[in-house]
Amino acid sequence: MFVIRPPVEILPPTMHQANILAEQGFRVTIACCRKPDLQKAASDLHDAIKRHSLGEDFAMHRSLPRRIFEVWQFHRGARQLIRRLRPDIVIASDAEGAFAVSKVPRQCGIRLVWHFHHNPEDTSRSWSATLANRYVHRNARLPDLVTNCDVFRARIYARDVGIDPKSILVVANCTRPIVKVPKPALRQHLARLMPENARIVMYHGAVGSGHGLEVAVRSIPRWPANSVFVLKGRTKP
Numbered sequence: 001m002f003v004i005r006p007p008v009e010i011l012p013p014t015m016h017q018a019n020i021l022a023e024q025g026f027r028v029t030i031a032c033c034r035k036p037d038l039q040k041a042a043s044d045l046h047d048a049i050k051r052h053s054l055g056e057d058f059a060m061h062r063s064l065p066r067r068i069f070e071v072w073q074f075h076r077g078a079r080q081l082i083r084r085l086r087p088d089i090v091i092a093s094d095a096e097g098a099f100a101v102s103k104v105p106r107q108c109g110i111r112l113v114w115h116f117h118h119n120p121e122d123t124s125r126s127w128s129a130t131l132a133n134r135y136v137h138r139n140a141r142l143p144d145l146v147t148n149c150d151v152f153r154a155r156i157y158a159r160d161v162g163i164d165p166k167s168i169l170v171v172a173n174c175t176r177p178i179v180k181v182p183k184p185a186l187r188q189h190l191a192r193l194m195p196e197n198a199r200i201v202m203y204h205g206a207v208g209s210g211h212g213l214e215v216a217v218r219s220i221p222r223w224p225a226n227s228v229f230v231l232k233g234r235t236k237p
Contacts, residue, residue, distance in 0.1 A: 001029040001087035003078050005096040007058055008032050008045070013117050013149065014093045015044060016174035022046035031081050033058035033074065052081055054100075071128045075100040082108065089113060092143075095120040099132035103142065112143040117173060119148075119157050137161050147171040190230065198228040207235035 002008075008015050008030050022028045023046060030045070033055035045051065054077040055070050062070065078100040082090060090105040091113045092098035098114045105112040120133035140146065140161035147169045148154035158165035186200065194200075201223070205211065213231070220229060 001031060001082065001085060001089070002091050002093050003054075003082075003097040003101050004030070004032045004093040005054070005058075005074060005100070006033065006094070007035045008051075009035075011093070011117070012175070013173035016176055017091075017093075017115075017171075018049055019044075019046045019176075020174055022048045027087075029085060029087065031078055052077075054078055054081075067128070075102075079104045082110065086110065091115055093117070095132035095136045096129060098143070099135040106142070106144075111145075113145045113147060114143045115147045115149075115171065116153070116157065117149050119153050119160075145169060149173045186230070190228075194228045195226060198226050199224055200228050200230055202230045202232065204232045207231050207233045 002014060002018055004011065004014055008018070014030075018028050018030055027050075028046070028048070029050045029052065031052045031054050034053050035058040036056075054074045074096075078097070079102070082101060082104050086108065087110060089111045090101055092101055093115050094117070101112070114136065120136050137160060140157075140163050146157075146163075146167065148157060149170070149172060151170050154168040154170055155165045158168055186202070187198075201216075203211075203213065203216070207213065216229065220227070
C-alpha cells in the first residue's frame with residue numbers, strides 16, 4: 001500500500017514503482033488525494049492496482065480552516081484504511097504520507113517504509129509540508145526501512161537526522177523505457193526567442209533558490225556565445 005498526499009498522476013516515480021510491483025504479481029493499493037483535471041491520466045496505472053481517495057480537489061484554493069480540515073481528513077483516512085486493509089507493507093512515498101500514517105502500521109504489525117524522491121527540508125511554503133518534514137527528521141528511526149532515489153541525497157538525509165547512511169536503501173525512480181521517442185519541440189516553441197543555431201542548456205524542475213540556479217547564471221559568461229539557458233518549471237514572479 002502506497003500512501004502519498006498529492007495525486008499519483010503528478011508523481012511518475014510512484015506510479016512507475018506501483019506498476020512494476022503490480023506487473024510482478026504483487027497486490028498494490030495507492031491511497032492519495034485527487035484533483036479533477038488529472039483523472040484522465042489514471043489510465044497510466046496498471047489495471048490490477050486499487051486506488052483509494054484520501055481527499056478531493058487537491059491544491060485548490062481553500063480557506064485556512066478548510067485546509068486544516070483537509071489535512072486532518074487525509075491523516076484520518078490513511079490510518080483508517082491501513083487498519084481496514086491490513087496490507088503487508090505500507091510505503092509512505094513522501095513526508096506528508098509518513099506523517100499521516102505515523103506509528104499505525106507498526107502498531108498493527110505491518111512493515112513501514114519511507115521512500116523519498118527528494119529530501120524533506122525543515123521549511124516549506126506549505127505549513128502542512130513543513131510539519132511533515134519536521135516529523136520525518138525527528139522520527140527517522142521509526143520505519144523498518146528508509147529508501148531514497150539517490151545515494152548522495154541519502155547521505156545528506158542520514159547526516160541531517162543522525163542515522164547510518166548505509167541503513168538507507170537506494171531505490172531508483174524507476175523511469176520506464178520510452179519505446180517511441182517524441183519529436184523534439186523545444187526549438188520550435190522558442191524559435192522567436194533565440195538564434196536558429198543556438199546551443200540550449202535546459203533546467204527542468206522547481207524554479208527558485210536552493211537549486212543551484214544562481215551559480216548556473218553566474219557561469220553564463222563562460223559559456224559559448226551562442227548558448228541559451230532555458231528554465232522550465234513552476235515559479236513565482
